[in-house]
Amino acid sequence: xxxxxxxxxxxxxxxxxxxxxxxxxxxxxxxxxxxxxxxxxxxxxxxxxxxxxxxxxxxxxxxxxxxxxxxxxxxxxxxxxxxxxxxxxxxxxxxxxxxxxxxxxxxxxxxxxxxxxxxxxxxxxxxxxxxxxxxxxxxxxxxxxxxxxxxxxxxxxxxxxxxxxxxxxxxxxxxxxxxxxxxxxxxxxxxxxxxxxxxxxxxxxxxxxxxxxxxxxxxxxxxxxxxxxxxxxxxxxxxxxxxxxxxxxxxxxxxxxxxxxxxxxxxxxxxxxxxxxxxxxxx
Numbered sequence: 001x002x003x004x005x006x007x008x009x010x011x012x013x014x015x016x017x018x019x020x021x022x023x024x025x026x027x028x029x030x031x032x033x034x035x036x037x038x039x040x041x042x043x044x045x046x047x048x049x050x051x052x053x054x055x056x057x058x059x060x061x062x063x064x065x066x067x068x069x070x071x072x073x074x075x076x077x078x079x080x081x082x083x084x085x086x087x088x089x090x091x092x093x094x095x096x097x098x099x100x101x102x103x104x105x106x107x108x109x110x111x112x113x114x115x116x117x118x119x120x121x122x123x124x125x126x127x128x129x130x131x132x133x134x135x136x137x138x139x140x141x142x143x144x145x146x147x148x149x150x151x152x153x154x155x156x157x158x159x160x161x162x163x164x165x166x167x168x169x170x171x172x173x174x175x176x177x178x179x180x181x182x183x184x185x186x187x188x189x190x191x192x193x194x195x196x197x198x199x200x201x202x203x204x205x206x207x208x209x210x211x212x213x214x215x216x217x218x219x220x221x222x223x224x225x226x227x228x229x230x231x232x233x234x235x236x237x238x239x240x241x242x243x244x245x246x247x248x249x250x251x252x253x254x255x256x257x258x259x260x261x262x263x264x265x266x267x268x269x270x271x272x273x274x275x276x277x278x279x280x281x282x283x
Contacts, residue, residue, distance in 0.1 A: 008035035009035075091116075094137070095141070097142035143263060145261050160260055161257040161259050164251040174251055175251075187234065191224060
């Protein structure tokens with residue numbers, strides 16, 4: 001087994017194709033294909049299922065990728081260390097957040113301090129964020145109510161209570177403060193399963209003997225916002241994320257606050273990666 005063969009496999013697995021891997025490695029596509037073919041032949045195993053121009057990992061390929069991820073991460077860290085004395089901070093930082101609201105201010109200041117860093121931002125619920133971090137598909141995660149976990153290094157951004165909101169003219173019988181039992185009498189628009197906002201709400205409702213039955217489940221905070229603004233029902237969001245919208249009216253939830261805590265996190269085993277370390281230190 002040669003390092004070049006493993007590296008070719010690793011880049012094909014990450015990029016999803018031989019041509020894209022060749023571009024990333026600055027090699028020709030036949031050279032990358034040859035390295036992977038030799039690796040498969042030497043160990044008499046198939047690492048990719050090839051169909052037309054698409055490749056998919058086999059079970060053996062998926063297991064090998066779990067080994068090569070940390071392997072080439074360490075190689076990248078070694079290169080960063082050796083290059084640190086002669087290169088300014090640059091590269092590509094991938095961030096996934098449950099809400100862009102919590103990260104925009106930090107991103108603006110970080111980018112101003114590190115103009116050579118390319119930043120990509122994607123969104124997803126808390127389960128998506130954790131999955132992306134574990135899979136090395138993201139470097140930094142932003143999510144709500146993250147439990148203490150030795151796998152992750154995290155920084156708390158702050159806490160905010162969950163509030164209910166509806167289109168103006170809807171739920172007119174509700175006072176500025178309303179109980180979950182009163183709110184539950186109306187049509188509810190809830191986030192998808194896997195959302196920490198939904199989980200916290202349902203835990204609080206269960207303690208009060210209240211059932212929250214959504215008429216619509218929407219994927220993503222923005223989808224809930226627009227569905228509620230159309231007059232379909234009542235939604236929920238952390239107060240920090242409520243924002244300003246003349247179409248909407250906010251209701252505080254009576255009783256003990258149902259609080260959301262937002263955190264920035266990275267995998268503990270990756271916290272010394274140069275860009276991750278720079279961003280976490282900056283935050």
